[in-house]
Amino acid sequence: MLLSLRIAKRYLFGKKTTNAINIITGISVFGITLGTAALILILSVFNGFESLLSGIFDAFNPDLKVEPITGKHFQISDEDLAEIKSIDGVLHVSRTVEEIALFEYNKVQEIGVIKGVDEEFLHVTRIDTTLTPNTGKYLLRKGNIFYGIFSFDLASRLTLNTHDKINEVKVYMPLSKSILPGSREWKIKNIYPGAVYMLKNSDGYQYVLASYELVNNLLQSKNTNSFLEFKLSDTADEAFVRNGIQQVLGSNFKIKNKYEQEETYLKIIKIEKWIAFLIVSLTMVLIIFNLIGSLWMIVLDKRKDFSILKALGYQSKDIRNIVLSEGFIICVLGIILGIILALIIYQIQINMGVISVSDFFMMDAYPVKLKINDFILVACTVLLIGLLASTIPAKRASKITAYVRDEQ
Secondary structure (H helix, E strand, C coil), X not given: CHHHHHHHHHHHHCCCCCHHHHHHHHHHHHHHHHHHHHHHHHHHHHHHHHHHHHHHHHCCCCCEEEEECCCCCECCCHHXXXXXXXXXXXXXXXXXXXXXXXXXXXXXXXXXXXXXXXXXXXXXXXXXHHECCCCCCCCCEECCEEEEEEEHHHHHHCCCCCCCCCCCEEEEEXXXXXXXXXXXXXXXXXXXXXXXXXXXXXXXXXXEEEEHHHHHHHCCCCCCECEEEEEECCCCCHHHHHHHHHHHHCCCEEEEECCHHHHHHHHHHHHHHHHHHHHHHHHHHHHHHHHHHHHHHHHHHCHHHHXXXXXXXXXXXHHHHHHHHHHHHHHHHHHHHHHHHHXXXXXXXXXXXXCECCCCCCCCECCCCCCHHHHHHHHHHHHHHHHHHHHHHHHHHHCCCCCHHHHC
C-alpha cells in the first residue's frame, strides 16, 4: 500500500502528457478546498449562535429549575425546602411564582407575565447584569411600596418611564371566583416602575419581575410557587443534586438544567445546523465530479504504465489502490487548504466582523465559534465522499491488462 501511495504521489505531481490534466486536478483541489471551508464555517456560525443564546439565557435561567408535571402551582413545606437547601452542591434556592396579567400605565394596556421572586432570586440568576443603563436599579420592595422590573419590550409597549414616581402601573389579575354570576372581577395591585432589563431575545411572553408576596396576594394565596430555581456550586455534581431534589419532592416534579429550559430554541438551531451541513455535503458531491474527471484522465494517461506494472507482477487491486491513493492525496490536500482558508476567514470575521447581519438582530456581525469535533467531522465527510468517487476510475484502472495493444 505504501508503494502504491508513492506511485500515486509521483503520478499526481509528475509531468503529464497534456496540461489539461493539471488544470482539471487543480480545479478538483480548489473545489474541495472551498467545500471544506464552507462546511467548517457553516458549523462555526451555528456554534456561534448556540453560544450566543446560551449566554443570553445564562443571565435569566437558573442552573436547575423544578416545576410540577401537572398544574401550574404547588406549595412546599419549610422542612422540605430546608432539606433541599442542605443538599451538597446547592448554594441558593429561590421560590418563584408567575401568572399572566394585564398591565396598565397612563391608559396604555398590555398583557404580560408577572413573576414573583424572593430575595434569593438575585443570587440564583444574574438578572441585575441585564438592567439597561439609567433606567433604575434592582429593587422590588421598599417598605409598603412595591416595584416592578420590566422587560425592555413590555416597557416599550407601555411607554414606561422608570423615573416617574407619580404614575403607578396597575396590575390586573382575574379572580378565581366571581362575586356575581357572569361578572368578571379583578384583583388589582399597583407597582412603581423600578427598572428595565433586556435579554435581547424574543420570549413568548413579556415578563415583569415583582415581589413574591405581591404576586401571591394577586393570586389570593400564600406561599404558592410555580418553580423552584437553583444556583449550584462550580464543583456540584448535577446528577447528584437532581437525584436529591427528586427524592425530597417525589416523582410529580420535573427538573431541567439551564439548556433544557430553552431546549426549543437550541433544538431548532441544531436541526438547522445539520440541514445546512447536509445541503453543503450534497453540494460537495457535485464538486467531486471534477475529481472523477481528473482521476479518469490520469488513468487514461498512465494506462501504459499500469500495463507495465501488471506485467511486472502488480495485481488489479494494487492498480486500484494507486488510483484510490491519488484520490486520497487530492482530498487531503483540499482539506488542508480548506482548513487554512476557513481559519483565515474565521479570524477576519472575529476581528473585523466583515459579514454583518440586519439591524434588527442582537449582534452586528455573525457570531462564529470553532470546535475541534467539527474539523474531524468535515475531514471525515470530505474524505468519504472523495474516496467513494475515486472508486469509479479505480475500478476502470484495475481492468487494464498487461498488454498495451489490448488498450489501444
